[in-house]
Amino acid sequence: MIGHPDKSSAPAAGGSAASPVMSCRTEDPPSVVAEIQELCLASPGRPGPAASHSLSCTLRQGDYHVVVGGGSSGKTRLLEILAGLARPEAGAVRLFGRDTSALRGDDWMEMRRRVGLVFDDGCRLFPQMTVIENVALPVCYHLNQSFEEVRSFVDPLLDWMGITHLRDQIPGRIGRGWRPRIGLARALTTKPELLLLDNPLAGLDPDQTSWWLGLLKSLVRGHAWYGGVPVTVLVTASDPAPWNGSECLFTYLHDVNQDPIEPPARQT
Amino acid sequence: MRSRAAASYAGIASDTRGGSAATRFGRVFLRAMVVARDLGAFFLITLAVVLTKFNVASKVMHPMMRREMTRAGFKLLPMAAFMALGLGFLVIGQSVALLTQVGAQDLTGTIMVTVIIRELGPAVTALLMLSKIGTATVIELGTARALGEVEALEALGIDPVHYLVAPRVCGMALSTFALTVYSILLSLAGGYMFAFLQNVPITPGVYLSQIGNALKWSDFILLAMKTAVFGGIISMTCCYEGLARPLDLGDVSEATTRAVMRSVVLCVVFDGIFLLQTLI
CATH class of the missing domain: 3.40.50.300 (P-loop containing nucleotide triphosphate hydrolases)
Structure with a gap:
């Protein structure tokens, strides 16, 4: 190496x-x-x-x-x-x-909280939570707010990531190509200064790669x-x-x- | 960091091959000590997290705690009621026949207090909690550990012990206490129903006064301590087996059986300690 x-x-x-x-x-x-x-x-x-x-x-x-x-x-x-x-x-x-x-x-x-990490291979999303709950969890936890209270904060992020249509689905029912975006959205909620991404382009089609x-x-x-x-x-x-x-x-x-x-x- | 001596003990303890009977016993004993030490450390860490972070992220954590209490308490109530009524029927059914033969029906309440309130009520409820909620907890946490969700929580700056363990421990401990009280009350009611159906000449007032006379203040303290200890043992052991060490998905079933065995052994040991305490 x-x-x-x-x-x-x-x-x-x-x-x-x-x-x-x-x-x-x-x-x-x-x-x-x-x-x-x-x-x-x-x-x-x-x-x-x-x-x-x-x-x-x-x-x-x-x-x-x-x-x-x-x-x-x-x-x-x-x-x-x-x-x-x-x-x-x-x-x-x-x-x-x-x-x-x-x-x-x-x-x-x-x-x-200053370092965001997007994992490889499924992004280790929480399978029992919906997409919006996955994304909102860090900000709910750190700011002590309920999921309803942070909805207005998280919605623009979902929109930016292009995953608004998946917000109420659980990760297991979502295509593999979308999961890294959810992982990225989850990592970005706390606005980390250092963003780490593990092989985010693996298996993505050209459109997703370009995005x-x-x-x-x-x-x-x-x-x-x-x-x-x-x-x-x-x-x-x-x-x-x-x-x-x-x-x-x-x-x-x-x-x-x-x-x-x-x-x-x-x-x- | 684990000391070199402790690592050496752990290595010896995990090796069960060969040697004389004394050597093997020594290894088993040493392994038990290592497990007890690790469980003790996990208990202290969890206790510290529960006490220092009880109000941290309360809008996320308190609903989770309520969900755990609903799952471990309210949803278990029908099963606990069924077992409690059956227990009351069995104890009264077996004892009334004997007591009638020797003309000692007055001891019905005393028997119910001794058998149901002091011993079987807490023990049966703890077993029910272990079999239904404890095993589910090990599987949930073990799977989360194997799939890397624990690392995901850590990467988000969320303490896994606070997020995963604290609600389960609080929920199970409180639910064990509540379910035990319900089970005891239903067992006593079930016992009277059986006596009534068998035409045993005892009125509800007499039955309750017999129980009241047999009860001491120390029984209430003992009951509270027993249920808290049983609930704590089951929740801690199950969370420890599911979370405290790296697991693959294939290890989850083994971790579940290990959690059940260790919980049963610890509950029996502490029940013995409580019994000795009352005898002294």
């Missing part, structure tokens, strides 16, 4: 040097959201190729990172560590200036949902091709059991 941020993103791909992300970088240094130092991505009890390497990188506000790697390269593990769901075997992670190894109990719970790429770009540039403030987005992918042309930074996690994944052709 090699942790090298590959700045194959070209402003010409979808934006220009005058885009909000780029102008933010040149005029006012954006704040550091996450610092990853010598991070080991091996899972305990599952010695894999990722164990022998480490990852170092820095995520700043408005950064758009795509982490590309094979099946056991440690992509999901990286997201779990950043979301506080797993502890690294070695290395250090600082989120919003705080060393995560020093966070305990409720400190982590507070930190997780996702457009949405993530709008988040990074500063969407009205966030009051125009750019969000830091970290996405994992097994195939970098769909991201080619996005204003993103690529990081490749090489799995020694597989052939290295080639970076996409640079846009001109």
Whole structure:
């Protein structure tokens, strides 16, 4: 595994040097959201190729990172560590200036409200709840409001995600292509500053893929949902091709059991 | 973090192969101690969460707690009533024949107090709670754990113990108490009905006065403590087995049987402790 941020993103791909992300970088240094130092991505009890390497990188506000790697390269593990769901075997992670190894109990719970995670494969939606209940749960819990009280807050989000027609259905009856959108809506209710997405484009058709790429770009540039403030987005992918042309930074996690994944052709 | 010594004990305890009888007994004992320690830790964590976060997200949590109480209490009432009436019939049916032979019908109330209020009422209700609600709890939590819903809650900044365990523990503990009281009252009523049908010469007033004379204040305290402890044991053990360790879907059935066995053993042990307490 090699942790090298590959700045194959070209402003010409979808934006220009005058885009909000780029102008933010040149005029006012954006704040550091996450610092990853010598991070080991091996899972305990599952010695894999990722164990022998480490990852170092820095995520700043408005950064758009795509982490590309094979099946056991440690992509999901990286997201779990950043979301506080797993502890690294070695290395250090600082989120919003705080060393995560020093966070305990409720400190982590507070930190997780600033980090949104969209899981892979079904997005781990709560099967006994309807879509609107799934999406509204975090805001109901954290703001101590009933589902009826947050309806006016959640409805625009469902509309933005294009899932209003699914609001009263349970996740088990919804097509797989829609579930990541529900997972994203659920993650966005608390307006996290760092958004982590685990392979969100897996198995999606071209229309859905295009929708996702457009949405993530709008988040990074500063969407009205966030009051125009750019969000830091970290996405994992097994195939970098769909991201080619996005204003993103690529990081490749090489799995020694597989052939290295080639970076996409640079846009001109 | 678990200490090296504790991890070593756990490793020894989980290994049940070979050795003399004493060695095997030692391993079983050590394993029981490890389970007791883990259950104790889970109990303390849950207690701390219930006490410190009772009003946190109350508009989400309190309706959940009410739903649990409805499920574990109100919806279980018909089954509890059926079992309680049957219990009252059985106890009176067996005892009246014997008491009539020795001319000791005056002891009917005493027998009902001793058998129903002190022992069988709480025990049968606890078994009913375990078989219907406890097993469902392990399956629900175990499945949620296996499907990664617990991690999803954590990722949303929601404490899984607060969201998943606290409502179930509170609901089951309170429902166990309420159901036990209902069961005892219905058993006493069922007992009198049987006596009435068998033409036993006893009026309702005499029956109630016999029960009243046999009851002591300590019986009420003991009943409250017993039901609270039984409800706590069942809810804690079931939540612990479902939630406290990583599970695959295939492990859920084993976790359910383990929760039932451990709940029964713990309830019997604590019942014995209560019995010793009353004898002393």
